Amino acid sequence: MLTDLLIDAAKAIVAVLLVxxxxxxxxWFERKGSALIQDxxxxxxxxxFGIGRRLxxxxxxxxxTFVADPLKMFTKEDFVPDQADRFLHTxxxxxxxxxxxxxxxxxxxxxxxxxxxxxxxxxxxxxxxGVLYLLAVLGIGIYGAALGGWASNNRWxxxxxxxxxxxxxxxxxxxxxxxxxxxxTFGTLDLQEICRRQGGAWFGWLPKWGIIYQPxxxxxxxxxxxxxxxxxxxxxxxxxxxxIAGYFTEYxxxxxxxxxxxxxxxxxxxxxxxxxxxxxxxxxxxxYPEGFRLPGIGSVLLPNxxxxxxxxxxxxxxxxxxxxxxxxxxxxxxxxxxxxxxYLGWKILLPLGLINLAATAVVIVAVAS
Amino acid sequence: xxxxxxxxxxxxxxxSALGVVLQRSPVHSLLALVATLLAISALLIGLGAVAIGxxxxxxxxxxxxxxxxxxIWLLNLQRDPGExxxxxxxxxxxxxxxxxxxxxxxxxxxxxxxxPPAPAGYGSVDRLADLIFRDYLVAFExxxxxxxxxxxxxxxxxxxxxADQPRRSGAGASxxxxxxxxxxx
Amino acid sequence: xxxxSYYLVLGAALFAIGVAGVVIRRNLIVIFMSIExxxxxxxxxxxALGRALGSTDGQVMVFFVMTVGAAEAAVGLALILAAFRxxxxxKADELNLMRW
Numbered sequence: 001m002l003t004d005l006l007i008d009a010a011k012a013i014v015a016v017l018l019v020x021x022x023x024x025x026x027x028w029f030e031r032k033g034s035a036l037i038q039d040x041x042x043x044x045x046x047x048x049f050g051i052g053r054r055l056x057x058x059x060x061x062x063x064x065t066f067v068a069d070p071l072k073m074f075t076k077e078d079f080v081p082d083q084a085d086r087f088l089h090t091x092x093x094x095x096x097x098x099x100x101x102x103x104x105x106x107x108x109x110x111x112x113x114x115x116x117x118x119x120x121x122x123x124x125x126x127x128x129x130g131v132l133y134l135l136a137v138l139g140i141g142i143y144g145a146a147l148g149g150w151a152s153n154n155r156w157x158x159x160x161x162x163x164x165x166x167x168x169x170x171x172x173x174x175x176x177x178x179x180x181x182x183x184x185t186f187g188t189l190d191l192q193e194i195c196r197r198q199g200g201a202w203f204g205w206l207p208k209w210g211i212i213y214q215p216x217x218x219x220x221x222x223x224x225x226x227x228x229x230x231x232x233x234x235x236x237x238x239x240x241x242x243x244i245a246g247y248f249t250e251y252x253x254x255x256x257x258x259x260x261x262x263x264x265x266x267x268x269x270x271x272x273x274x275x276x277x278x279x280x281x282x283x284x285x286x287x288y289p290e291g292f293r294l295p296g297i298g299s300v301l302l303p304n305x306x307x308x309x310x311x312x313x314x315x316x317x318x319x320x321x322x323x324x325x326x327x328x329x330x331x332x333x334x335x336x337x338x339x340x341x342x343y344l345g346w347k348i349l350l351p352l353g354l355i356n357l358a359a360t361a362v363v364i365v366a367v368a369s
Numbered sequence: 370x371x372x373x374x375x376x377x378x379x380x381x382x383x384x385s386a387l388g389v390v391l392q393r394s395p396v397h398s399l400l401a402l403v404a405t406l407l408a409i410s411a412l413l414i415g416l417g418a419v420a421i422g423x424x425x426x427x428x429x430x431x432x433x434x435x436x437x438x439x440x441i442w443l444l445n446l447q448r449d450p451g452e453x454x455x456x457x458x459x460x461x462x463x464x465x466x467x468x469x470x471x472x473x474x475x476x477x478x479x480x481x482x483x484x485p486p487a488p489a490g491y492g493s494v495d496r497l498a499d500l501i502f503r504d505y506l507v508a509f510e511x512x513x514x515x516x517x518x519x520x521x522x523x524x525x526x527x528x529x530x531x532a533d534q535p536r537r538s539g540a541g542a543s544x545x546x547x548x549x550x551x552x553x554x
Numbered sequence: 555x556x557x558x559s560y561y562l563v564l565g566a567a568l569f570a571i572g573v574a575g576v577v578i579r580r581n582l583i584v585i586f587m588s589i590e591x592x593x594x595x596x597x598x599x600x601x602a603l604g605r606a607l608g609s610t611d612g613q614v615m616v617f618f619v620m621t622v623g624a625a626e627a628a629v630g631l632a633l634i635l636a637a638f639r640x641x642x643x644x645k646a647d648e649l650n651l652m653r654w
């Protein structure tokens with residue numbers, strides 16, 4: 001009993017720490033990555049007593065991102081504007097960060113791990129209706145941005161909040177439709193089960209990943225996901241040339257850090273969802289619970305521990321890859337106009353999602369009969 | 370659901386429902402409404418209606434209440450300075466509410482005690498879908514028609530017709546039309 | 555296990571709070587939110603009674619209540635908007651043109 005509780009607690013802590021750390025690393029990834037894309041040098045100044053230079057290590061901006069910036073951010077004045085709604089102003093950043101973090105409870109990060117007679121499912125919470133939980137929690141996330149904008153008593157912040165909530169509610173539809181198509185394909189709402197059903201291979205060599213069943217849904221989910229995280233090219237809610245900084249214009253210090261962390265945690269979340277639904281989650285091609293079975297070469301037997309660790313590593317690799325893809329998109333595309341955003345969401349993505357859903361249904365019935 | 374957990378969510382639901390009614394600022398009322406709905410959906414999940422509990426959170430918290438928020442913003446409602454209202458209406462209103470409460474309580478306290486253990490698969494999506502798409506199919510199709518009519522009606526009622534206003538602000542009006550459609554989620 | 559009657563009493567309490575909101579408050583938006591509280595109190599009651607009877611039909615009812623609630627919110631809020639545009643108020647007492 002107590003051991004189970006401890007294992008659950010450990011899984012939860014590991015998942016949250018992984019997400020938070022990956023989100024922070026992404027901050028650095030984005031600074032140096034954008035520098036790479038734009039042929040700049042990027043952050044390379046801050047150093048601690050010049051230790052790196054004396055040792056001959058090139059300054060990669062690590063100190064900037066992980067020491068100097070957080071230090072600066074958290075020692076700033078926590079500013080609340082005059083006549084702002086103090087309660088909501090304080091609540092909003094946490095209302096924004098919390099839903100994103102708890103979503104990871106249902107995202108599986110590995111297969112079963114067998115320790116002695118105990119089988120540990122590498123997922124924080126096994127939930128039969130995991131997809132519904134996901135959508136419900138993401139729905140709460142809207143209020144963070146919306147109320148943050150409203151409580152600041154600033155018209156640009158309010159405009160940013162309105163834009164953010166309208167955008168998120170619009171793209172949640174496309175996201176939901178894409179996810180429902182996947183759910184129909186695999187016939188379950190449990191994310192761990194969705195991963196399991198992506199195991200195996202066709203013709204002995206083509207992995208049965210979701211992308212092969214649902215290529216359109218993949219594009220829909222990725223697009224809607226980037227829009228949900230409010231990043232370029234969908235960053236009208238914080239468009240700095242129009243709205244100063246959008247819904248977090250009036251935030252400073254730790255509260256603004258919470259908003260920023262939300263952005264990066266959402267990037268990680270979208271990557272994790274795309275990897276889970278379309279790229280087999282923790283599945284490694286040709287890796288089965290008993291070991292590798294390579295087509296035309298033969299098989300290698302592996303102990304359970306190695307298989308589980310390989311799965312976790314594969315999931316991490318896929319997540320990092322999609323994080324990088326999103327950073328690439330962010331620094332490559334220009335910003336949409338607001339009407340273009342609504343046009344894309346309602347007149348392109350939504351009909352495509354519906355057509356995809358109908359086609360999926362027809363194929364499923366045709367295959368079954 | 371254990372009694373302690375039930376008590377927690379029950380108190381949360383009652384306190385936040387009181388918040389909906391008593392808060393002066395509509396946005397605070399709205400936040401209290403969100404808390405009430407989340408507490409109720411947690412209670413539904415505790416009763417074994419897992420799918421419907423999450424659906425309640427998705428539909429109400431994720432869509433309907435956001436539209437309330439938009440209307441509050443659109444009307445630019447700030448803190449209520451205090452409502453005049455008729456004292457008599459309030460008095461008789463409170464009286465009627467007290468009578469209703471007493472009646473409901475008297476009625477419900479005698480309800481069967483202790484739910485039977487839930488059968489396997491109770492409240493699962495399979496069971497729910499089976500009922501909706503078999504026994505309640507006509508009602509289901511009728512609600513989809515109702516939603517369609519409601520969406521068209523809402524757009525028709527809330528729209529600024531060209532005759533009312535010669536120039537309408539493009540962004541606001543179109544975003545608003547989109548919101549109505551978001552209802553269908 | 556928590557007795558079903560607890561859920562029913564809670565549902566009754568929430569419903570009564572909703573009714574009080576409709577009767578006491580004059581702000582149309584708040585009245586509307588109180589109606590949502592009432593609807594969801596009934597949802598809770600439906601599921602609790604369904605559980606007591608061991609049937610899933612109560613949950614199907616909740617499903618329909620939710621869809622009708624969504625339609626009601628869409629039309630109702632549109633009406634509030636239209637009323638505000640023509641009368642510049644959303645106080646229920648001041649929208650008295652149709653009163654005898």
